Amino acid sequence: MNRRNRLTILLCTWLMLLAGTMSIASAGEKDDIRAVIKAYEKALNASDVEAVLGVYAPDGVFMPSGKPTATGTAGVREAYRGVFRALDLDVVFHFEDIVQRGDLAFVRTTSSGRIVIIGKGPIENHTRELFVLRKVDGEWKISRYMFNEPTRPPKKKCDYKS
Secondary structure (H helix, E strand, C coil): HHHHHHHHHHHHHHHHHHHHHCCCCCCCHHHHHHHHHHHHHHHHHCCCCHHHHHCCCCCEEEECCCCCCCCCHHHHHHHHHHHHHEEEEEEEEEEEEEEEEEEEEEHHHHEEEEEEECCCCEEEEEEEEEEEEECCCCEEEEEEEECCCCCCCCCCCCCCCC
């Protein structure tokens, strides 16, 4: 094997190892990341604004579908107060993908469950979400969160009892 082939093989091996370590979160990191999303799920279902803020970074950004973007603790607090005045949530997040790169993690989920529009009644929930988490003082926090409804037939009233 000539020098050029050895260098090419060495470079390719190094790049594959580097790419692998950059894109694959360890099992422990994935568990920590999942725990943040599950804590967020619990806070949503309890309509607990302060618990929601506990999983957000201080400069976090909440980008709800069809609503204004909320930025920073004060903006996120006010946005979730509005959410909880209008909705009673009973949702579950389902993990589709977790990618970690250093102190950033990208989490793609779907959610299902029931949402009660206060004063109007329940609807089924089918949403897809994108979370960007960042380590703040050694802990994973939600840095950016966006969700929307996938293209599908119009929502129908569900038969949940409110």
